[in-house]
Amino acid sequence: MYYKKREILITSALPYANGPLHIGNILEHIQCDIWSRFHNLNGSLCIKVCGDDSHGTPIMLHANKIGVSPKNLIKKIYKEHLLDLAKFDIYYDNYYRTHSIENKVFICKVFKKLFRNNLIKKNVINQLFDTIENIFLPDRYIIGTCPKCFSENQYSDNCSICGACYDSLNVINPISVLSKEVPIKKKTIHYFFCLDKFYKILKFWHECKLHESVINKLKEWFIVGLKKWDISRDSPYFGFKIPNEDSKYFYVWMDAPIGYISIFNNLCMKNSNFIFSKYWKIKTNIELYHFIGKDIMYFHTLFWPSILHGINFKMPNNIFIHGFLIINNKKMSKSKGTFLTAAKFSKYLNSEYLRYYYASKLNNVLDDIDLNINxxxxxxxxxxxxxxxxxxxxxxxxxxxxxxxxxxxxxxxxxxxxxxxxxxxxxxxxxxxxxxxxxxxxxxxxxxxxxxxxxxxxxxxxxxxxxxxxxxxxxxxxxxxxxxxxxxxxxxxxxxxxxxxxxxxxxNIYPLNYKNYAFLLLDHKINPYVHLVERLDENMIKNIMNI
CATH class of the missing domain: 1.10.730.10 (Isoleucyl-tRNA Synthetase; Domain 1)
Structure with a gap:
């Protein structure tokens, strides 16, 4: 099985372009990198692509805070992310961004095709409106209590604690980030993707492809019934405008997954060995997998495969989902000294040590990974x-x-x-x-x-x-x-x-792979030994993390 040449396209979830990568972000990239290296070392062609998720309200907020334009911010973050990944020996066949001409072209094509196929509808809805600032409030401009688990200080599109996705109108005790006032409800026109039309195909795809633990987590969505998904946002918003609209933009979770397609297309434009249509057509032997965290499981297991099916593209062979990273059995926190950037870790410690430790904890289930210092x-x-x-x-x-x-x-x-x-x-x-x-x-x-x-x-x-x-x-x-x-x-x-x-x-040997690893070295001259690794000291790590 494993020596049969396979063609595989894999992705990691796109890191968000509003700050440096931390060691929690690196977890997923390491998991994906190990899998791609394994397949390539064993004779398959495993293409690995990723890029920065470069749109949305948090980028606007951060850019305004530091006094730069969103475009200049994402350019700076893009370079930092590439450096961070390289320090952990993570190199993609193409690392790009969603704020690109390619992605704009693709999201407009996808939108128009879904619209023609009667899979996108326009509806008049109520949205939260800040009367002081005189604007509709995008998701990240609203803070409130999660309507599912009742965690406080959550954004209005999804909960960082329980992972639930919900409408901003359902947030309990909403407050505008801009004015610190309670917003009002006001009517506006939004575009909705008809997720409810994909009930049967999603159920079938889940049962055939996904791990049992993932299927169990998704059952609640089918019990309450799949609902139409709001794919638009009102101005102000950093992203791509919806065709023929002046003040409405694609929601970041509409254009981010399409980034997988545009990033691979960008690779095809640079390397003629890869034929775009060969990878994304419905009937292909090429395998497609996505590595993601469980916090974005719903977007990738419900919305994304439905969009692909709606435009007659190949649906993923599987979605590989990992748990959250916790440190000493606690959520990462700057105030508690359990937050560590990838750059700081690699500055003081051998990055291979973290690759090894994560691998020693990673399995194919949704359990959280505890980075216990001892x-x-x-x-x-x-x-x-x-x-x-x-x-x-x-x-x-x-x-x-x-x-x-x-x-x-x-x-x-x-x-x-x-x-x-x-x-x-x-x-x-x-x-x-x-x-x-x-x-x-x-x-x-x-x-x-x-x-x-x-x-x-x-x-x-x-x-x-x-x-x-x-x-x-x-x-x-x-x-x-x-x-x-x-x-x-x-x-x-x-x-x-x-x-x-x-x-x-x-x-004194050629790089090891499945063809040469079993060859006997006899009458062979090796080189003098050089020191390979240094022992770790617990106090040094605690000092780095300020624990």
Whole structure:
């Protein structure tokens, strides 16, 4: 299954362009990056695209606050996001933005096609209006209490606590962000997408594609009945105007998912190897997956597949949804010292450590991921350093010191059988990777590390080397271990790409992939060992996070 060449297009949810990425944002990009690296290392073509979500009220608010235009703000944030991602070894085949000519063209095409297909309607509705500022209030200009879970200080389009989406008129005790006054209700004309017409197709798609835990979370929407979705906003708003309208704009959650299409189209314009229509037509063997957080699950599992079906585009093969990041069992908070930007983390700590820790927690369910500082330090020091890297550091010194960096020409069949056993572990590990059960990937790799460390302890090369007659045997033991370590490096490479690349340099081998990871290194010259990683100190992390 896993060596069959597959063509896959995957996306991460678009980071919002009103501030720097924090380590919670990075979680999703790491999850997506690991999956794409796994597939590419195993012979598939996995294209990964993403970009900045560059429209909406929060951008307007932040731009006004710092005294710049929204366009200049999103340009600045775009550059910062690229740098932040690169520090965690995350590179997309195309990283773009929704505020682009391509996205404007596509959203207008989508709108017109849906309108022609009788899937968009105009309705007169009541909206909250600020009589002091004399404007209709967009979602993020209204603060109130969530009508679902009753959490206070929530925006009027969705709740950051329970994830519920709702109409601004349903917010309890609404207050205008601008005037701090209670807004009134006033009539206006809005455009609505007829989500209710997709009940049967969504139910079928959910049951065929989505994880059971996701289906269970979505049941409430079908119980109360799917309703028409407001896809327009009144001025002032930073975004694209609706065709033939002067003061109405597309809601950010209408143009943001369409950004997946326009960002990929931008890649096709730059690289003729990719044919746009081949990826998005309904009948295609190319797979499409989206990686998102559970806070935007409803947009991606209800509205987005319905829009794609409404314009005769391919619906996703699946939506991969992860839980929230919490730190020491608490929600990230600047005031409580549990908020950390990606830039600050990577400035003081090895970013690969966070890749490893997130992977050790990630599964294919909706559970939240707790970044526990004590556990983080222990996993890095125990697993990466104490188990994995330790295999190479304790063995390579014999090859470097006694055998002029040269591996033995042959090894006994007994040791070959041990190596073959490690090679055959790919079936278990690949299954875990495919199902995004990275925590089980690492548990199994650490189990294999324990096995080879046990082998080293039994062989005791540090004792054998004291007798010149054992030199050839010691060289064979070390050659066996280094060949097994090479295999383990291939298995862990999607999670620790930079450390794996440095290991490849030490072993003097080409970049590992599914074609060469099992080749035996015999009569092969390696390079002197260089230090790969540093141990973590808990107090240093606490100082960085001001805990």
């Amino acid at each position: 556990d983080f330090v222990n996993k890095v020091n125990s697993d990466i350093i104490g188990k994995f890297v330790n295999i190479l550091s304790r063995i390579i010194k014999f090859i470097n010191t006694y055998f002029d960096n040269k591996l033995s020409k042959n090894i006994l069949n007994f040791n070959k059988k041990i190596i073959v056993d490690f090679i055959n572990q790919k079936y278990i590990i690949n299954e875990y990777y495919e199902n995004r059960q990275y925590c089980f990937v690492l548990k199994h790799i650490m189990f294999l590390c324990d096995k080879i460390n046990f082998y080293i302890n039994n062989q005791k090369p540090w004792i054998l080397i004291k007798d010149n007659e054992n030199f050839a045997f010691v060289q064979e033991i070390c050659t066996t271990v280094i060949n097994i370590f090479k295999i383990l490096t291939f298995y862990i490479k999607p999670i620790l790409p930079k450390i794996s690349n440095n290991i490849e340099l030490i072993l």
